[in-house]
Amino acid sequence: MARAEQIKALFRAYAGNEDAQFISVALQVAADEARRGHDKLAAELRELIDKARAPAAPRARARTLPLVQPRGELAELLIAQYPQHPLKHMVLSKEVEQKLQRVLLEQRQHERLSGHGLSARRKLLLVGPPGTGKTMTAAVLATELKLPLFTARFDSLITKFMGESASKLRLVFDALKTTRGVYFFDEFDSLGMQRGAQHDVAEMRRTLNMFLQLIEQDTSDSIIVAATNHGASLDFALFRRFDDVIRYTAPDEVQIDALLRNRLALMAPNDLNWSKLIPYATGLSHSEITRACEDAIKDAILGDQENITEKSVRIHLQERTASQLNI
Known part of the structure; x- marks a missing residue:
């Protein structure tokens, strides 16, 4: 069997x-x-x-x-998805997991909190390097709360024409009120750069000011998730508009071990020494480690091997590290 x-x-x-x-x-x-x-x-x-x-x-x-899909102009501004990524499948630090569990608990008990004049956390800012789980977090929140995930398309949202970006942003926030969901603003630094920065332009300032007003005034039941790889470059006024700031980092040794085991356990030989692989994965993001594991699995499948080899995993981890150093 x-x-x-x-x-x-x-x-x-x-x-x-x-x-x-x-x-x-x-x-x-x-x-x-x-x-x-x-x-x-x-x-x-x-x-x-x-x-x-x-x-x-x-x-x-x-x-x-699909249950709900944006229509009209909103179809150009939002991408709707119905992810299936439970929180238990993520490998996170204890601090990040505790914060996400708290958000989920408050959302599930929002009526009890409302009865005491309190609001559940629903405006989140995710900060950290690429590949550490920020995008997956938005999908996990949507999955756990059984809500659609709406991802904002900044390529359509931000334009060079005066007032047009702010108008489109207002349209997105109107959707928050009519359709409850998780609204994800990825690469948020493209909108939230510090006002007065070297590359700042008038239209971006107007759009940022509009976003600050809209997020502060928003009282919908939707969850707003913004993510950035460059927390230091964000306008300081943004931080106080969010209920929680969650900071992501590259995985530590415990998380690396869990990532390797989760992805490779099915095809790993019984005598695989997991601890020997950890140093080769140190400094890589969650997504880079996962991709290296997938490459090792591909090697085994294409080589007609029942198990992956420690050497194959090590080589792919080293390749990922080398590619980062050459960027």
């Missing part, structure tokens, strides 16, 4: 709505059964997998059915 790690991986993929990962793990289970001489079971599993892959599968159709 399938190993415990394979069963857990199947459940994680299903819970996370990761169809490709689910199929990949299922194929590995079928292959394992075939190697053990259980030909009939392996054939039945492959038949079920082929049915699941079919385009007309009911489960696939149901998952892609």
Whole structure:
């Protein structure tokens, strides 16, 4: 029968709505059964997998059915998604996880807080280097609260014409009131740079001032999440407009170990020395470590190997580190 790690991986993929990962793990289970001489079971599993892959599968159709989509001018300003990324799948520092748990608790108990004249946290500023989980956090909040995720498109939001950017921004904040969701402003530094900065222009100042007014006046039930890679460059007036500022950093040794195990456990040999890999991942972001693990898995699959090798993981981690140094 399938190993415990394979069963857990199947459940994680299903819970996370990761169809490709689910199929990949299922194929590995079928292959394992075939190697053990259980030909009939392996054939039945492959038949079920082929049915699941079919385009007309009911489960696939149901998952892609949108519930709410922006229309008219809003369609150019917001991208709607319905993510399936629970908080338990993220590897975070204790401080960040505690802050997110607090946000979720207050949102789930917002009526109790309202009864005492208090408001739940819902305006969040995420600060940290690229690849540390800021974008995923917005998806996790939407998943946990069962809300749509609306991502603002700054390429459409910011224009060179006087007053047009502020008008579009006002339209987005009007949507916050009519459709409850998680509204994500990524790469927020493009809007929130310090007023008076060297590259500041009049239209950007007007747009920033409008954003400051709108976020302060907003009393909707939606969650506002802004993310930036450059916290030091943000206008100081922005920080007090948010209910919480959450700071992300590159993973420490404990988080690196968890990331490696989470991504590689299914194809790792029993004698893999995890601690030897940690130094090679130090300094890399969560996303870079994940991509290095995926590259090692690809090596194993394309090389017809049942397990990944420590050498392959080490090489891909080193490549990621070298590419960062050359940027």
